[in-house]
Amino acid sequence: MTNKAILxxxxxxxxxxxxxxxxxxxxxVEELEDHLRSQIDVLRGxxxxxxxxxxxxxxxxxxxxxxxxxxxxxxxxxxxxxxxGSPVIEASSxxxxxxxxxxxxxxxxxxxxxxxxxxxxxRYLEPSADTEFYMRNLSLFVLPFLAVFFALRRGLHxxxxxxxxxxxxxxxxxxxxxxxxxxxxxxxxxxxHLPFALWLMVFxxxxxxxxxxxxxxxxxxxFSGEWFIYYTLIALGGGALIGLTLFIFxxxxxxxxxxxxxxxxxxxxxxxxxxxxxxxEHKQSVIENMAPVLTWLFTPLFTALLLVxxxxxxxxxxxxxxxxxxxxGFDLLLVVVxxxxxxxxxxxxxxxxxxxxxxxQLLLVVTALIVDALALWAIAARISEFGFSPNRTAALGLNxxxxxxxxxxxxxxxxxxxxxxxxxxxxxxxxxYMPAFAxxxxxxxxxxxxxxxxx
Numbered sequence: 164m165t166n167k168a169i170l171x172x173x174x175x176x177x178x179x180x181x182x183x184x185x186x187x188x189x190x191x192v193e194e195l196e197d198h199l200r201s202q203i204d205v206l207r208g209x210x211x212x213x214x215x216x217x218x219x220x221x222x223x224x225x226x227x228x229x230x231x232x233x234x235x236x237x238x239x240x241x242x243x244x245x246x247x248g249s250p251v252i253e254a255s256s257x258x259x260x261x262x263x264x265x266x267x268x269x270x271x272x273x274x275x276x277x278x279x280x281x282x283x284x285x286r287y288l289e290p291s292a293d294t295e296f297y298m299r300n301l302s303l304f305v306l307p308f309l310a311v312f313f314a315l316r317r318g319l320h321x322x323x324x325x326x327x328x329x330x331x332x333x334x335x336x337x338x339x340x341x342x343x344x345x346x347x348x349x350x351x352x353x354x355x356h357l358p359f360a361l362w363l364m365v366f367x368x369x370x371x372x373x374x375x376x377x378x379x380x381x382x383x384x385x386f387s388g389e390w391f392i393y394y395t396l397i398a399l400g401g402g403a404l405i406g407l408t409l410f411i412f413x414x415x416x417x418x419x420x421x422x423x424x425x426x427x428x429x430x431x432x433x434x435x436x437x438x439x440x441x442x443x444e445h446k447q448s449v450i451e452n453m454a455p456v457l458t459w460l461f462t463p464l465f466t467a468l469l470l471v472x473x474x475x476x477x478x479x480x481x482x483x484x485x486x487x488x489x490x491x492g493f494d495l496l497l498v499v500v501x502x503x504x505x506x507x508x509x510x511x512x513x514x515x516x517x518x519x520x521x522x523x524q525l526l527l528v529v530t531a532l533i534v535d536a537l538a539l540w541a542i543a544a545r546i547s548e549f550g551f552s553p554n555r556t557a558a559l560g561l562n563x564x565x566x567x568x569x570x571x572x573x574x575x576x577x578x579x580x581x582x583x584x585x586x587x588x589x590x591x592x593x594x595x596y597m598p599a600f601a602x603x604x605x606x607x608x609x610x611x612x613x614x615x616x617x618x
Contacts, residue, residue, distance in 0.1 A: 170213040266441035274430035302358035317371030360604035380594035393439040458507040469530035483541040490558040
């Protein structure tokens, strides 16, 4: 029996269960089945096989319908055993061991790449121009390997490989041909924006070349959030391992700091990015629960932080002091809030009705919008007094992008809460807006140095 036939059999069992309970009309069952099949199609497009997609779709549907939830609970043990032990699934998942080998190989390649410049006398620990070289090129030591991992996993067509190589080749040229002045602000901005630009280029490989698809963009948002969590956990474990390594070698009179700092840390940091991506892909079969937990935890905290900040500013009458570090800090805060919004949108079922958490999300967006407007006011005042500089111009552009995104997101969220627009419209707005950030990141990386004369 083929995987597709097995999937149809599972859906048939699910449908018979609902009808046997006589709790819903046949029309309702058909509507639920359409929703189940659409969820399965989305999950299949994300790379899950038929059984994995069925499991996750049943769980998602169970969050909306009581009867579907009863099915998920009653059959959870049997379905789980089918997921982890079915010979059919094992036969259909023969690519997973190969994916693991590819991930490990690419992780090793990224770890080696970070050390290659030392063959030419460059040392990232030296307080000289070498450090600036590593800062500008850091993303080029690992993100191309991550793109290759996804291109292989998704079976990217041959012409897609050429299109994938173009942005990375362009990034390598831009990072190394510009004659930046020592301690150049444009060089720092280029080094900060290039990783974001290339991360969004990795999406092309992740989507298997289908970069225009809304569902693929939202899947990449989910992947990015999950990857960040896995990478943070790996980094915490690696930090503990490094600390214990230094301790035990010091106990026998050996100083391992140079080897650890010079080899273990940079190589491990690069390789962990690939391994983290593989873990996210490998664990897609597990019914996801990380995104909802994190959004429920951090949305109230960030909302409270922004509300207290706005209240304190009004109470004291103190405006934002616009310095380089302050600009970076506020932009980072707003980007984190936007990321939290994206992650919450990606974790929410678009068919579910408005709830209390949606009200909290709208409050977070509105307070972030107020903070962004205040930051723009301070930046504009600074520019009118001292003129344009690389840092102020970069902050102005990013904050304007965030202002547009947050403003329209607030409108769409308010319309959704008033039941005048579907939640899917907010989803599509977020995914459609993603290229704007990519364009801005490339603009800062490629044109800012020329506009501001590399200073």
